[in-house]
Amino acid sequence: MQFNEILKKIIHTGVGRGRFWMASIGLGIAMLLILVALQVHTNFNELLYGSRNQNERADYLVVNKKITNDMMGKPELTVFKPEELKDIAAQPFVEDFSIITAAQYNVRLEADQLGFSTLAFFESVPDSFIDVQSTDWKWQEGQQIVPIIVPRDFTNMFNFGFALGNNMPQFSEETIKTLSPGIVVSQGMRTGRFLGRIVGFSDRISTVLVPQSFMDWANNIYSTGAAKAPSRIIVKTKDPSSTVLTNYLEEHKYVTDEEKTKYSKIRGIVQIIVSAVGFFGLVLLMFALLVFSMFIQLVIESYRNEIRLLITLGASPGQLQRYLLKQFIPMYLVTGVVAFVAITGLQWWASGLLAKRNMFVSEWPGIMSLVATVAILALVYAVNWFAVRKHIAEHT
């Protein structure tokens, strides 16, 4: 007969077993909550940064300073100072950035076919920031035809707003591309005439773009002399929903297309929910630990006479501790394994669900979840060990 078998007949850990079960269920739920929080966090990161979920291109944000009432009439306040540009370039979320060069000359568009002419403006950015692919997008000195990219919003405004309201015909993009409005570039007495050719429509940059080479040449020829500081920049970023980015913009009173950064809000909310779930899990874990400790105290208290006699007869405190822990530990292990299996199942299910929406996360729980499971079990073991030791010591 083994010593522990005989002990089993003396110290029944069945006392308050109901409480022990409740605490175990509590422990299981706590572990599940903590693991879910960790897993959601891991998955979210994987969705945002994982190579499988990388969008085909990075996102581009056009950033400018917010014009407030105080700044009206003071255009020098809306430009970026060199040190501000340097600071932006140094931000971690900035993968690449460029100033948007504004024209330092007057522009007039004349569309003879349509019988209208209008004042206009040009801006330019380096080609790598442009979302329109066109072989015509080039200009060199002496070339009469200047390629132009207009925002798609312009054609939509014209077709669906202006044309319909004024009984004018709507134009397809193909038709618009065939137009060749005259361009008159002027500064004081100097004037240059060109032919415009709309080569594409941009969803990215809401301005009328000409090639950088044309802009540099024209600014050189037709400028008033002093170079104009940039008031708009374009930023290439991998993660427009980064809260770091939105916080930075907000802090410096910069504005950009909020549609592109709106996910940062969702992300903030998800982070808060995940933190709340994790926090709740931790609180529950603490309560479970408390109940375990009380359960152990109850068992040891109800058998204090037996424990005293065992110690008197020569049983070592260590022997009794090991026996008592052996009665509880398997339950914790089972709870831990069940929680981990549950999270594995959930993860597998979630990954299948997300895959249907072209979002890819691992089918397996992350290493963090495994580490957390082991850590929680170690914590539970340690707390139990201390409780058993403390309460046995009271009777020796």
Next chain:
Amino acid sequence: MQIQLSAVVPVPLRERILQRQSDIWNRDVTFQPGQFIKIKAPSGTGKTTLVHYLYHIRYDYTGSISVDGKPWQDYNRDQLSAIRQRQVSVVFQDLRLFDQLSALENIELKRVMDPQPYYPQEKTLEFAERLGVTHVLKQSGATLSYGERQRIAIIRALMQPFEWLMMDEPFSHLDDANADKAARLIAEECHARKAGFILTDLDHDQRFDYTVSYLL
């Protein structure tokens, strides 16, 4: 293992003890290894108290009790349990069996407390046979008569290695024939271990070849 008493006086019995002569209380006494020691003690002189002091489960005394030159208080709990498993065994006057265990389990508990038992289980059966308690081995401790319980407690004490066996009125519930059987077994087991014992009782007796007798 040498046990030294130095001016030991139980606090609760202080007045009474200081009024009368005692060979033990308030004296310096040394129990040498292997001695068979009889302590004769009239009622109320602190016989059970002494055994509890010697076994170190009561501490309300002045003076000191040293084991191998070290006061009992200097042994930690783990050392104490090691001593109680290997060096000192005990038969309490109130026997202290577990009611929820059978007689056999009560003995086994002590035998297997040490992961390397001193005796195989057959010894239990052999001793039970010699003391005439084989028929009660399966019975619960609660249903045994005092005499049976006393013999079970003696067998339990003999299941472990020891250098000292402390016995507090071990034959009080036994008739002479059974007491003699038990005494013979105890003497044999002590000789086999080269161990000594300290036995307290109310009267004189000739059951053992005592090395020394004290009056408490």
